[in-house]
Amino acid sequence: MDSKRLAEIADVMEDRGLTRVRVEEPDGTAVELERASAAQPVAVPMPMPGAVTAPAVAPVAMPAAAPEPAAQTPAAAPEPKGTEVTAPMVGVFYAAPAPGEEPFVHVGSKVKAGETLCIIEAMKVLNEVTAEADGEVLEICVADGDLVEFGSCLMRIG
Numbered sequence: 001m002d003s004k005r006l007a008e009i010a011d012v013m014e015d016r017g018l019t020r021v022r023v024e025e026p027d028g029t030a031v032e033l034e035r036a037s038a039a040q041p042v043a044v045p046m047p048m049p050g051a052v053t054a055p056a057v058a059p060v061a062m063p064a065a066a067p068e069p070a071a072q073t074p075a076a077a078p079e080p081k082g083t084e085v086t087a088p089m090v091g092v093f094y095a096a097p098a099p100g101e102e103p104f105v106h107v108g109s110k111v112k113a114g115e116t117l118c119i120i121e122a123m124k125v126l127n128e129v130t131a132e133a134d135g136e137v138l139e140i141c142v143a144d145g146d147l148v149e150f151g152s153c154l155m156r157i158g
Helices: 003-016
Strands: 020-024 030-034 083-086 091-094 116-122 125-130 135-140 153-157
Touching: 003 020, 003 030, 116 153
Parallel strands: none
Antiparallel strands: 020 030, 083 153, 091 116, 116 125, 135 153
């Protein structure tokens, strides 16, 4: 199954809110994709066993605060520079061609269109991600060995 087909399946998963899907092709090959759910874990404080807890205190009524002057809108965060290089599929990001070898690019590396930037491993297949245009690597947004989702930013090139 090619990366375009995997990307289409990932789009359908995103649109429908699916976290897992299995697709079987007419030739008998099957692909099973799974993505993390949108729910984030929430930390709930729990008392330690045997810990002494403070007695409950009744709330005290506070006088109403004076109205605040017109709030200033916070300055918007600066727009990230450069063009995003996004993950074409779900998989594991590898910065180098093999463990222990020099990464394909570093921040500050000059790249040419078509040059390999990284590898994404999906279903035991190594897929090269290449530069779409000439430029300089401004930022690498993921760490070697991280799981990336379809469309997530891998790096920025300017």
